[in-house]
Amino acid sequence: MQYGIDTSALSYHNEKPLSDVSIIAGPSSTGLASNIAKDLKSNLVEVDLRIFSDGESKIKMPKTSKNCVLVQSTYPPVDRHLMQALMIAKKCVDYGAKEICAVIPYLAYARQDRAFLDGEVVTIDLVAKLLREAGVTTMVTVDIHSTMALSYFNQIKAHNISSIPLLASYVKTNVKLNKPFVVSPDEGGAKRAAEFAKLLNADMIALKKFRDRNTGQVRVEEKIDVDVSGRDTVIIDDMISSGGSIVKAAELLKKNRADKVYAVCAHALMLDDASSKITSAGVNEIISTNSIPNEFATVDLSPAVSSFIKTLF
Numbered sequence: 001m002q003y004g005i006d007t008s009a010l011s012y013h014n015e016k017p018l019s020d021v022s023i024i025a026g027p028s029s030t031g032l033a034s035n036i037a038k039d040l041k042s043n044l045v046e047v048d049l050r051i052f053s054d055g056e057s058k059i060k061m062p063k064t065s066k067n068c069v070l071v072q073s074t075y076p077p078v079d080r081h082l083m084q085a086l087m088i089a090k091k092c093v094d095y096g097a098k099e100i101c102a103v104i105p106y107l108a109y110a111r112q113d114r115a116f117l118d119g120e121v122v123t124i125d126l127v128a129k130l131l132r133e134a135g136v137t138t139m140v141t142v143d144i145h146s147t148m149a150l151s152y153f154n155q156i157k158a159h160n161i162s163s164i165p166l167l168a169s170y171v172k173t174n175v176k177l178n179k180p181f182v183v184s185p186d187e188g189g190a191k192r193a194a195e196f197a198k199l200l201n202a203d204m205i206a207l208k209k210f211r212d213r214n215t216g217q218v219r220v221e222e223k224i225d226v227d228v229s230g231r232d233t234v235i236i237d238d239m240i241s242s243g244g245s246i247v248k249a250a251e252l253l254k255k256n257r258a259d260k261v262y263a264v265c266a267h268a269l270m271l272d273d274a275s276s277k278i279t280s281a282g283v284n285e286i287i288s289t290n291s292i293p294n295e296f297a298t299v300d301l302s303p304a305v306s307s308f309i310k311t312l313f
């Protein structure tokens with residue numbers, strides 16, 4: 001199990017092809033899988049997908065080698081994407097694979113890592129068991145919500161890759177920041193924000209966020225001890241889901257006369273009207289990795305994932 005920042009993974013230069021590894025492009029991550037296969041000079045396996053009218057997936061894929069890497073992010077529709085990952089793993093087993101590494105950049109259910117209220121299910125525990133049962137030997141994810149979630153993968157190898165170096169490098173190169181200031185929308189993200197701020201040579205704070213466990217509504221402490229007026233601020237989070245956390249943080253920064261506000265994250269789920277709510281709160285740009293391929297996915301994860309895969313095989 002690994003949880004940390006790998007600053008060496010900003011680019012990938014492969015001298016020796018990983019020719020005995022099949023990179024399988026799961027239906028949710030075809031672009032990322034193709035980039036990884038190019039980096040590693042490995043065989044890219046395309047999956048033929050059919051969705052039946054009742055919602056079931058049916059996949060068909062050509063023969064794979066003994067070492068398989070399946071790339072399938074489990075963003076919405078989460079259950080469908082998760083099921084497809086399990087189906088691909090099963091097919092690799094049928095083809096005689098010995099090592100099956102599941103690259104799941106956005107790992108669905110990672111937030112259900114404990115029973116917050118009586119009667120709740122720790123679903124990430126079930127996800128870990130399902131992956132193992134399907135034949136997965138290693139699970140690789142990106143910026144998992146908590147180390148607690150990773151601890152349920154105790155019967156297979158599990159690794160967390162940080163996207164912070166890639167995100168910071170992108171922001172440094174592409175965004176002109178004046179007197180940059182980094183903000184974590186909550187205290188849980190303080191370590192992440194500190195790493196990001198260090199790479200940008202900026203100072204940072206972590207806000208105090210409170211979430212109503214029943215309604216999901218968030219509020220942040222209405223006071224910051226730093227003068228952000230006229231400064232460009234970057235809010236960094238592991239994911240943007242409903243957008244509520246970013247909206248509250250952006251509103252607070254704007255109220256304190258911050259100049260530009262950027263929202264940077266690993267996983268831009270952008271559910272419902274998150275994007276318009278965030279823009280209305282004064283955010284100038286949303287930047288995310290391609291763990292979820294959408295209009296905000298400007299940072300390619302393949303250098304970090306490829307370097308990690310190289311260490312596995």
Ligand code: R5P
Pocket residue numbers: 185186188189218237238239240241242243244245246
């Ligand atoms: C929560 O602790 C996470 O780090 C994110 O801040 C949260 O999941 C974002 O969700 P939303 O966009 O719905 O506020």
